[in-house]
Amino acid sequence: MLLLPLLLKAALLHLVNSFHPFYNGFYYNHVMNDDDNGHEKVVDFNGVRLVVETSRDPIYSFSGANVTLPCHYHHEPESEAKHKIRIKWSKLRDDYTKEQDVLVAIGKTYMAFGDFRGRAHLHQTGQREASLLISDVRLQDDGRYRCEVIDGLEDASDVVELRLRGIVFPYQPPRGQYSLNFHEAERVCQEQGALIATFHQLFQAWSEGLDWCNAGWLADGTVHYPIRLPRKPCGGVHLAPGIRSYGPRHRHLHRFDVFCFSSTLRGEVFYLEHPTRMTLEEAKQACQDVGAEIAKVGHLYSAWKFHGLDRCDAGWLADGSVRYPIAKPRANCGPAEPGVRSFGFPSKGRFGVFCYKER
Numbered sequence: 334m335l336l337l338p339l340l341l342k343a344a345l346l347h348l349v350n351s352f353h354p355f356y357n358g359f360y361y362n363h364v365m366n367d368d369d370n371g372h373e374k375v376v377d378f379n380g381v382r383l384v385v386e387t388s389r390d391p392i393y394s395f396s397g398a399n400v401t402l403p404c405h406y407h408h409e410p411e412s413e414a415k416h417k418i419r420i421k422w423s424k425l426r427d428d429y430t431k432e433q434d435v436l437v438a439i440g441k442t443y444m445a446f447g448d449f450r451g452r453a454h455l456h457q458t459g460q461r462e463a464s465l466l467i468s469d470v471r472l473q474d475d476g477r478y479r480c481e482v483i484d485g486l487e488d489a490s491d492v493v494e495l496r497l498r499g500i501v502f503p504y505q506p507p508r509g510q511y512s513l514n515f516h517e518a519e520r521v522c523q524e525q526g527a528l529i530a531t532f533h534q535l536f537q538a539w540s541e542g543l544d545w546c547n548a549g550w551l552a553d554g555t556v557h558y559p560i561r562l563p564r565k566p567c568g569g570v571h572l573a574p575g576i577r578s579y580g581p582r583h584r585h586l587h588r589f590d591v592f593c594f595s596s597t598l599r600g601e602v603f604y605l606e607h608p609t610r611m612t613l614e615e616a617k618q619a620c621q622d623v624g625a626e627i628a629k630v631g632h633l634y635s636a637w638k639f640h641g642l643d644r645c646d647a648g649w650l651a652d653g654s655v656r657y658p659i660a661k662p663r664a665n666c667g668p669a670e671p672g673v674r675s676f677g678f679p680s681k682g683r684f685g686v687f688c689y690k691e692r
Contacts (some may be wrong), residue, residue, distance in 0.1 A: 374423035382409045385463075385482050389491035395498045398470050399457050402493050404463040419483040420455065420463045424476055425492065427531055427553045432479065436465060448473065470530045472497065499596035500638040501530045501538035503545045504630065507678040508654055510547060515572045515584035518550040518591035525652060526631035527593035528552070532576075534594045535559060539576055548579055549590040556582045556589050573674075580601055595631035600691040602628050602636035610683030616649040617686075621664035625690035627651045632689045633658055637673055648685040653678050 364537055385406045404419075417440050423432040429494075434446045436453045445453040450469070456464040467474060475497040481490035486630035506512060506521055511522065522529045533553045539559035546567040548558045557577035558569050568577050605619055620634045627680070628636075629651045636642035637658035645666040647657045655676040659666050667674045 338597075356552050380410075380531055381487070383407075383482065383484055383487040383489040384409055385489040385491045387480055387481060387491040391494040391496045393496050394470050394497055396470055396472060397599045399466065400470055400495065402467070402478055402480070402495060404465065404491070404493070406461050406463060406482045408484075408487075408490065408634075410496060416537040418463075421479075421481045421483075422453070422465045423479045423481070426647045427476070435478065438463075439482075467495075470497065472499075472594065472604045475499075475531070475534075475594075496533075497596045499534070499545060499594050500634050501534050501592050501594050502527075502630070502634045502673070503547060503549055503590055504593050505590050507545070511588050511590060513550065513591055514586070514588055515550050515554055515582070517586075518589070522591060522593035522631075524629070525593060525595075526629040526635075527595040530592040530594040532557065535592055536576060538592075547590045548577070549592040550582075551592060554581055554584055556580070556587070568640055593631060595635045597639050598623055598689075600633060602640075602642055602687055602689050604631050604646060604648055604685055605644065605688050608684040611649070611686060612681075612683060613653055616684070617651075619680055620688035623688065623690075625688040628687040628689040630654065630656070633687055634673055637671075644687075646685050647674075648687040650687060655679055655682070655684050 347348060348431050364586050371515045373678075374589040383406060385404065387404050390492065392402055402422075411561070420436075420443070422435040422437075424435055425432055428643060435449045436443055436455065438444075438455050441455070441457065443455040445451065452468045454466040454468070456466040463478070463480055465478065475495060477494045479490050479492050481488065504521060504525065519529050529550060530538075532555065535551060535557060537560065542561060543559045544561035545558055546560065546564075548556050550556055557568070560572075560577055561574050563570050563572050563574060579589075585624045599676070603625075605616075605623065607615075607619065611619060617627045620622070633642070633650060633656060641660045642658045643660035644657055645659065645663070647655045649655055653676075656673055658673050660671050662669050662671055
């Protein structure tokens with residue numbers, strides 16, 4: 334009896350290792366032949382075609398939630414599966430390198446991999462369903478997923494997109510503008526409770542009003558900046574509003590700012606004040622004394638965006654910057670637009686502090 338689980342695990346691992354983006358050892362579902370006009374035509378085995386369908390529209394979710402990516406399959410013309418159905422879910426990478434294995438299944442038995450272990454599950458509430466349930470959604474789950482179904486020699490797949498609701502914010506480190514190569518940019522976003530943004534996330538932020546004249550790295554190694562109001566220092570006054578692009582840059586040698594992406598919070602950001610204000614080290618300790626930690630930049634932006642955090646008092650953040658969030662603009666609280674205001678990285682001074690506490 335101990336041999337059966339081992340054989341099943343070996344079969345699942347073989348299924349993973351044999352998959353490639355557009356070819357694997359299981360599918361020979363069509364033969365390409367030239368017709369009389371020199372064009373290729375598809376000939377399906379036994380005159381039956383396997384069809385896989387996912388959502389045409391993106392599936393939206395947020396950090397910490399559970400989400401189901403729908404996937405269904407059928408045969409044309411209608412017929413019953415002749416073999417035990419095999420299913421593979423993979424995540425497509427923004428840079429078009431090797432896909433990330435998420436889950437493979439034979440029948441109702443499945444195995445998840447990597448960061449998805451314990452979070453990815455096969456969701457089959459009805460016949461011919463191969464949906465993927467992801468629990469405790471994380472920032473890095475945002476992206477495109479391929480649902481692939483194999484029935485004997487028949488193979489088909491479709492792609493569905495998972496988008497996290499979040500906020501994109503530009504970031505410069507304490508040492509100043511244009512000082513990050515790509516790998517440093519990835520790291521500083523993670524240090525701020527965020528991830529480096531994708532082009533789609535930047536485009537969405539631009540469509541919602543983001544206007545920033547400093548170029549920043551994106552997840553695919555390209556460099557862009559979003560302009561709503563064309564002006565001379567930002568590409569010129571005669572260019573239409575849009576995303577300005579520097580294209581792909583050298584990931585080690587070239588240096589820019591970065592656009593980071595953060596989603597909803599699993600905790601609360603709150604302002605802590607002191608009669609005489611605090612230094613940065615005193616601020617860190619003050620947050621610890623109330624069972625919290627000093628907030629990161631991503632925490633503050635998310636609290637402002639999703640919870641309407643509004644405080645006209647500047648406070649320390651974990652990276653040594655001093656900022657304050659304004660949801661309702663008013664006199665003596667900065668510009669007329671809502672936003673997160675920044676005092677930069679003061680080397681000295683005393684301020685309040687923004688703390689973050691997990692729920």
